[in-house]
Amino acid sequence: MSRFLTAAALAAIGLSVAACGGYGSSSRTPSGPSAPPPRAIAINVIGINGAQSFSPNPATVSAGQTVVWHNIDTTTHRVVLNDGELDTGNIAPGAFSAAMTLVAPGPYHCSIHPPMVGSIAGGQ
Numbered sequence: 001m002s003r004f005l006t007a008a009a010l011a012a013i014g015l016s017v018a019a020c021g022g023y024g025s026s027s028r029t030p031s032g033p034s035a036p037p038p039r040a041i042a043i044n045v046i047g048i049n050g051a052q053s054f055s056p057n058p059a060t061v062s063a064g065q066t067v068v069w070h071n072i073d074t075t076t077h078r079v080v081l082n083d084g085e086l087d088t089g090n091i092a093p094g095a096f097s098a099a100m101t102l103v104a105p106g107p108y109h110c111s112i113h114p115p116m117v118g119s120i121a122g123g124q
Helices: 002-019
Strands: 043-049 053-055 066-071 077-081 087-091 106-110 117-121
Antiparallel strands (some): 043 053
């Protein structure tokens, strides 16, 4: 029985040494000031669907937030806010628009297919 306790005690010591990095470990990282972690950016994705529609529609995006359109249709589209504050340029099938900061919510359309309309409602 004493062998069992000795083996168990040695195993416990070995585990605690391994958890601390072991003997003679020189892989310590220097401590000191570090750069703050990068700030996460919420990106709102609006899909351009095959039925020449947008999803979600209306989308809820607050002014100052980032929005991206994803063209999941088989034809090129170009999204323009009706007030002219945002223009994605042509978005090829399967592609994403550049990430853009929304100035103000409002209606938008595809300038290539004018009947194709959508709306962005402001969020909280």
